[in-house]
Amino acid sequence: MLTHGHESLVRVDTAHVVAELITHLPDSREGEVFEEPLHTIALQQRQPSYSCQGRYRVPNMRPDFQNIGRLLVLPAHVPLEVCTAERPDEVVRCMFTQEVLEEYGGDGHIFDGNVLSSLLNFRHPGIEDILNLLGNELRAPGFASKALVESLGMTLLIQFARYVREYPKGDVVYRGGLSRRHLRIITEAVEGNARCPSLSELSELAGVSLRHLTRSFKESTGMTVYAYVEQVRFEKARALLADTDLLVKDIAYRLGFSCASSLSVAFRKLAGESPQDYRKRVGRLGKAGASYSSH
The missing domain is CATH 1.10.10.60 (Homeodomain-like)
Structure with a gap:
């Protein structure tokens, strides 16, 4: 299955989350724009050997490109423009709807400007560990695999909802200092x-x-x-x-x-x-x- 420049290697749909192992297509190019129908938290399975930059194409966000880290969040229906042609060879990702996020995350607002600005190079060791576990399970599913995927996915979702709720809110403001x-x-x-x-x-x-x-x-x-x-x-x-x-x-x-x-x-x-x-x-x-x- 080919979607948005990805090839799906393994996909597991559960009641609340979707877990997927994907690889990027070899004909990736600069300036590609990615958009997903679900909130997506993705982890490159190996530390990239290149510098990748991107930007969310939404109003009132900084227009310059920023570094994309090993851990990335792509909110639903938010276009992400990537300005480098290199892509990770394998990515594990967990996806969920806005309704599920609201059900378990309360009034946390993923589309807040300050929150969005932190998600291109997202840093959360706990979520990274959970995605590594999901990647292992997708590659080598065992007994009650779907139940384990659901449990890991829900743990990840709640950890992310807590991050969104606790992150300082407000408009994205460039405060000066260095250019x-x-x-x-x-x-x-x-x-x-x-x-x-x-x-x-x-x-x-x-x-x-x-x-x-x-x-x-x-x-x-x-x-x-x-x-x-x-x-x-x-x-x-x-x-x-x-x-x-x-x-x-x-x-x-x-x-x-x-x-x-x-x-x-x-x-x-x-x-x-x-x-x-x-x-x-x-x-x-x-x-x-x-x-x-x-x-």
Whole structure:
């Protein structure tokens, strides 16, 4: 089945959600516009090796393209324009109607401008873990598979509804600080390369002083540039721990940490567990999904 430039590999429809494993068609091109009839939360199954950018084509949203992360939300009937031709090879996604979201999410408003602006590069480790479990089940369905898919999908939906309800509401406002061009330079450098640049390197790339960078980045985004870099490095570390067999020290070197212990301290601060414990936990989740096929 071909829809919106996707090929559906596996699809499971339940009472409240739809779970699907898809791959993109090889003839993808720049400027494609995607639109889905259901709210869609999608996870690329591997950390992308390229920088992908897109924008929601709705009134009162920032017209410039923004980085698309590994985890993406595409609200129902909201066009998404993608400006790069590369596409992920495999994506797991969970879909649900507006009625189901309202039933379990109450007055949370997914179409609020501030909420929408956070969904192209959506960051939610809990939802990412659930989608990984869904992907495992879709590839190797086991006993009571449809019931498990429904249970995981509902857990994901409620987690997302809580995020929408708790996210600060209001119109999307560009608050000044760094120019959009400088912000794009910084986000592309941090998110588009395997190794995250240092703050000094970022200031050189943007052509501004380190003092101006640190002050203006927070004015523009609401977070410090240091916190932003650490968050991106954390997400890259999680992907490398889950998707590769690289040693922790090699991951640390690749991401620009001085040593493995520096990575471990930073990772534990954000995840609440060590890189080794995270890898073991994710490995157990993957084995649990695969074991269903043996029953």
